[in-house]
Amino acid sequence: MKKYEYHQPQTLAEAHGIMARLKGRAKYIAGGTDLMIRVKHRIIEPEALISLRGVEELRGFEYKGSLRFGSMTLFRELERNALIAERFQALAGAVSVLANPQVRNVATVGGNLCNAAPSADCAPPLMVMDAILTLEGTGGVRQAPVADFFTGPGKSCLEPDEILSFITIPEMEPHTGMAFFKIGRVSQDIAVVNAAALVVMEGKTCRKARIAVGAVAPTPLRIARAEEFLEGKKLTSETLEEMAGIVESEVRPITDVRSTETYRRTVSGVLVKRAVTQALKNLGSQGNGSEAKSGSVVSTVGHGSTQDRVAGLELLDACAIGTPLRKDVHFILNGHHVFGEVKSHQILLDVLRDTFGFKGAKLGCGQGECGACTVLVDGNPVDSCLYPAFEVSGKTVTTIEGLMGEGNKMHPLQEAFIQHGGIQCGFCTPGMILSSKALLDENPNPDEAAIRRGISGNLCRCTGYVQIVESIRQAALKEGRR
Known part of the structure; x- marks a missing residue:
């Protein structure tokens, strides 16, 4: 991917000022689900991206x-x-x-x-x-x-x-x-x-x-x-x-x-x-x-706003050393406060796998369609292959490794996937389980339609959806009996 600056203004005036200084060589980026794909495929090659996520x-x-x-x-x-x-x-x-x-x-x-x-x-x-x-x-x-x-x-x-x-x-x-x-x-x-x-x-x-x-x-x-x-x-x-x-x-x-x-x-x-x-x-x-x-x-404050940030990380984030090309990010990863230097053109998936060694999230399509890279950010499933690494500061990130309990006890969803044949080749399984966790956190008793809708962003190459849906249903039933 072509390197670029990544700016994170906090006000409209600041965003306009950065764009004026760069004289059209930059692009505004909101969620980035379309723009990041075009950048990755070099359809566009901006010198800088100006993020609007922090503009309240x-x-x-x-x-x-x-x-x-x-x-x-x-x-x-x-x-x-x-x-x-x-x-x-x-x-x-x-x-x-x-x-x-x-x-x-x-x-x-x-x-x-x-x-x-x-x-x-x-x-x-x-x-x-x-x-x-x-x-x-x-x-x-x-x-x-x-x-x-x-x-x-x-x-x-x-x-x-x-x-x-x-x-x-x-x-x-x-x-x-x-x-x-x-x-x-x-x-x-x-x-x-x-x-x-x-x-x-x-x-x-x-x-x-x-x-x-x-x-x-x-x-x-x-x-x-x-x-x-x-x-x-x-x-x-x-x-x-x-x-x-x-x-x-x-x-x-x-x-x-x-x-x-x-x-x-x-x-x-x-x-x-x-x-x-x-x-x-x-x-x-x-x-x-x-x-x-x-x-x-x-008043609704969106995913990525300052009100969503983990207590205690705001000050660290504000004091972090950084430039539009690289900066230190502080966030909660699988229950632990971590920090590291990331580059402006890096995506969250690369940071999780290469910097912190969590290999559960996979690179599949690379454009937010297959769900193999799914992780939870502040409890919500996102495609880490499109998530700019700069934006993870102050967030809580959970990968499949973070679902393991004390003594390496598996999460009920992990157990259900094993017991009911929800695992086929296993490539989609980490993302599938994390999407399922987010679904059950919001809706503890989903019907089949809700389950299929909840995992609609995760593709199973083995087409094992019947067993996957049954695994999620059984995990929900087991949790409901506790």
Whole structure:
């Protein structure tokens, strides 16, 4: 991997100052789940990365009828938020199917938008809700509708020094329903097609409609013709069928390794029809926001923030000797305070294996898809092959070796994997067990669907999923009897 500087500003002003000094030779990095892959494959070769993880100004969650949240909000935070699930179902649906748990524990909404992929899952829901983006740079603060943000594949209206700071969703009108659907080759793949719909009804008549689709044009696309067609009509099956035809005529898909142009065009109409149908079913399901009443402020601090840091390590981290090319990191590794010098271009996986000798985490795909490198950071599974080593300061990291108890007593999950055949070749097992531990810590009694969802970011090359699921289920039952 090409060497680069890694800067960790604590304020927006500091981040802007570093970018101005480097005169466009740097890239901002949020969660890094896309950017780190491009850096590793030398698709881009920046001289420096400017991390936004420590900028508290980019965090926060405020609900006052309208919803405003920071661009560094993690997808996992939204996934766990009852208010999002209750009142913003289209966004909740998109968040729940984005990639896998390891990615959602690190990836941010702002990063997903600024990556500007035509298939970005959170773009269609935000577009149908008429979300507004706040952009901040050295020239000041401006706002842009999310529908106008994207200008081409991987391109947006952001100026080189600008940072997307906040996303604002206006207050939803009464009798609003919304939904999101996605089709991909496999559960954690990027979308072949995704679609969101929002309708506001007056009796049986549609007063307002919003339709957006992704992965079928150079940018996520609002389908204005379909919206205009629905407004003022009763949404009968015949009307929705005709609307689907309009969608198919408006999209501009391509043929690539994931799908054909013909399939994408046909499926775009089908998904929009399903989304509108589900939006109608969701009418009236929006409650009063019991998790956060109108007028309240809920502060959420994301994974990697100073409030997550282990007590006693903040001072060590602040006093650590370092430069943008190398620094001392202090963190808790398998229950022990450790420190060591890391280089700016190193990833956590290399540090765990080469510096500290913990070989349980494996390098598989190297791009956050197979889960062989999974470790727990502050209790959450992450792909250590994409996790910048500089960011581990102040964190708690657990590898498979850290699950062993006193006297080398195995963790119940380890015992269950042995007893019920969950181990095949063993390559995926450390990551699989750590993802399972995080699942059971959050949900001690998961059903099979929850188990499969919890390990969806871990691929078993031996396809031994039946035994793996049974091993996790038995471990949960055993723990429940204690």
